[in-house]
Amino acid sequence: MTGFEQIIGINPWxxxxxxCNMIITFxxxxxxxxxxxxxxxxxxxxxxDDLYADAENSKAKAQEIQxxxxxxxxxxxxxRDELMADAVKRAQKREQEIIAQAKDQAASMMTRAxxxxxxxxxxALNQVKNEISSISVSIAQEVVGREISAADHERLVTExxxxxxxxx
Amino acid sequence: MNGxxxxxxxxxxxxxxxxxxxxxxxxxxxxxxxxFLGRNLKKRPGRMQxxxxxxxxxxxxxxxxxxxxxxxxxxxxxxxLFLSSLGGSLIGMTGIFRSTTSDISTTLTWALMTSFLVWxxxxxxxxxxxxxxxxxxxxxxxxxxxxxxxxxxxxxGNIMGGSVLTSLLYSxxxxxxxxxxxxxxxxxxxxxxxxxxxxxxxxxxxxRRKKLWVKIAGGAVIALAAASALxxxxxxxxxxxxxxxxPGVLSLYFDVFSGGVQALVFSLLTMVYVGMACPPPRDPxxx
Numbered sequence: 001m002t003g004f005e006q007i008i009g010i011n012p013w014x015x016x017x018x019x020c021n022m023i024i025t026f027x028x029x030x031x032x033x034x035x036x037x038x039x040x041x042x043x044x045x046x047x048x049d050d051l052y053a054d055a056e057n058s059k060a061k062a063q064e065i066q067x068x069x070x071x072x073x074x075x076x077x078x079x080r081d082e083l084m085a086d087a088v089k090r091a092q093k094r095e096q097e098i099i100a101q102a103k104d105q106a107a108s109m110m111t112r113a114x115x116x117x118x119x120x121x122x123x124a125l126n127q128v129k130n131e132i133s134s135i136s137v138s139i140a141q142e143v144v145g146r147e148i149s150a151a152d153h154e155r156l157v158t159e160x161x162x163x164x165x166x167x168x
Numbered sequence: 169m170n171g172x173x174x175x176x177x178x179x180x181x182x183x184x185x186x187x188x189x190x191x192x193x194x195x196x197x198x199x200x201x202x203x204f205l206g207r208n209l210k211k212r213p214g215r216m217q218x219x220x221x222x223x224x225x226x227x228x229x230x231x232x233x234x235x236x237x238x239x240x241x242x243x244x245x246x247x248x249l250f251l252s253s254l255g256g257s258l259i260g261m262t263g264i265f266r267s268t269t270s271d272i273s274t275t276l277t278w279a280l281m282t283s284f285l286v287w288x289x290x291x292x293x294x295x296x297x298x299x300x301x302x303x304x305x306x307x308x309x310x311x312x313x314x315x316x317x318x319x320x321x322x323x324x325g326n327i328m329g330g331s332v333l334t335s336l337l338y339s340x341x342x343x344x345x346x347x348x349x350x351x352x353x354x355x356x357x358x359x360x361x362x363x364x365x366x367x368x369x370x371x372x373x374x375x376r377r378k379k380l381w382v383k384i385a386g387g388a389v390i391a392l393a394a395a396s397a398l399x400x401x402x403x404x405x406x407x408x409x410x411x412x413x414x415p416g417v418l419s420l421y422f423d424v425f426s427g428g429v430q431a432l433v434f435s436l437l438t439m440v441y442v443g444m445a446c447p448p449p450r451d452p453x454x455x
Contacts (some may be wrong), residue, residue: 005171005182009330013181014172014273017188021195023279030244031203037224038243040209068304099265 131156132164169344172271187274190265194255198248211219235443242442250435251276257327257427263417269430275321281317282438289445292420315381319437326430337415338408345410348392349399360400364393 005011137153172186205220213221214414232241253269260267268274291299302308367389389394 003175007171009171011182011185011187011271011273013276014185014187014191014271017276018268018277019281021191021253022248022278025195025198026245026248028199029202029248029251032199033206033220034224034244034247036206036209037221038228040211041221041225044211055191075301080274097196143275 034145129157129161133160136160172266178438185271186266187268187271190256190259191268191274193265194252194259194268197259198251198255214383231439234439235446236448237444238448239446242399242439242446246439248433250431251277253323253431254427255432256433258423260327260331261423267331269312269323269328269427270331272320272324275323275434276316278323278434279316279320280321282441283312285438286441286445287312293446315441319434322333323430323434326426332425333421334415334422337418338411341410341414342408345408348410357397357400360393360396363396364390366391367391 133153136157140156174182174185175189176182176184205216209217224247227247228240231246232240235242256268256274257270258267259265287299290302314390343379366388370386370389372386374384374386376381378438
């Protein structure tokens with residue numbers, strides 16, 4: 001120890017050491033403190049940003065999917081309604097067709113039945129006529145005791161039937 | 169008040185002084201702390217890492233706000249400068265070392281480093297021609313000389329002034345307490361007992377009134393009586409009793425506050441000067 005320096009005096013050696021120490025402090029702090037810490041902060045920030053971006057993306061995608069499903073559901077519902085309406089319409093049409101067909105059938109059956117009846121009636125009438133004519137002939141033979149000629153016979157029958165027709 | 173002690177002299181040159189030793193101590197402390205704080209960084213930080221990251225990101229945001237985002241790479245230098253300055257000022261409080269910043273050699277060196285950085289950046293960014301053209305106006309030469317001188321002397325003066333004031337205060341308080349004790353010595357034991365009784369009374373009053381400062385005042389009077397008694401019996405001679413308390417409060421201002429403010433001012437000025445020499449790169453979209 002060889003005394004003291006002046007209070008205000010520039011010592012080039014002190015300046016040199018200060019300069020070197022400053023540079024060393026700067027380099028070491030940069031290498032060991034600032035760079036790794038900054039890197040860590042940036043990394044974490046980036047991770048957080050990525051996470052948020054991912055979350056936003058997923059949310060947007062989910063909303064998109066939801067909207068799509070909803071629209072699809074709506075269209076499906078509309079289609080179903082349409083199908084139902086169509087089916088009901090077709091069924092009603094078919095019902096009317098069936099009823100109309102049944103009516104037709106019934107009507108034709110009726111007419112046929114009527115025709116049958118009329119024919120049967122005619123047949124029966126003819127039969128009755130024949131029988132009556134033959135019975136009347138036989139009765140007349142019995143009554144008259146003689147055979148009527150065919151012409152008379154014919155005329156008599158016709159007359160008789162004519163009368164029958166009148167009484168009918 | 170003396171300058172730094174000289175430890176090693178070669179050929180009449182003061183090679184190693186107190187400042188040099190303190191400067192090495194600050195460097196070793198900072199680098200060790202930086203090494204341990206920057207080690208084992210995890211994605212999920214522990215307590216120390218949170219504090220470290222907070223400090224580092226505060227420094228980064230300060231630099232980005234002052235110098236612009238494109239100059240964020242200056243942060244390690246600014247941080248090292250700030251920490252060296254703060255550590256250099258605070259290391260004087262240990263009592264072992266002398267503050268490096270209360271030596272003009274230190275602060276002037278830092279200021280000159282700033283100046284050389286500014287000149288280097290100006291040459292790099294706008295070319296040697298523009299740099300030299302600036303000196304057509306001789307006022308610029310004066311301002312370039314004044315800049316490091318003012319920076320260096322401001323920092324040095326604040327810290328040095330603080331320690332000068334503190335040492336003045338210490339000697340004044342020592343003289344004052346010696347005077348009081350000398351006065352008491354001329355009286356007898358009875359008077360000392362009376363002083364102690366008065367002190368006890370004040371403390372009692374303090375307890376009655378429930379006022380802290382009254383209690384402290386009473387305690388001080390009792391302490392004075394006790395010191396006087398010790399003085400009377402010749403156990404101690406001239407104990408500087410007034411040096412208790414007051415210098416601590418002043419040291420809080422002159423060493424801690426002033427050291428912090430000067431470190432901040434020095435690094436802010438460096439940031440501003442260097443930031444002006446490194447303008448933001450021209451946006452290619454603008455052209």
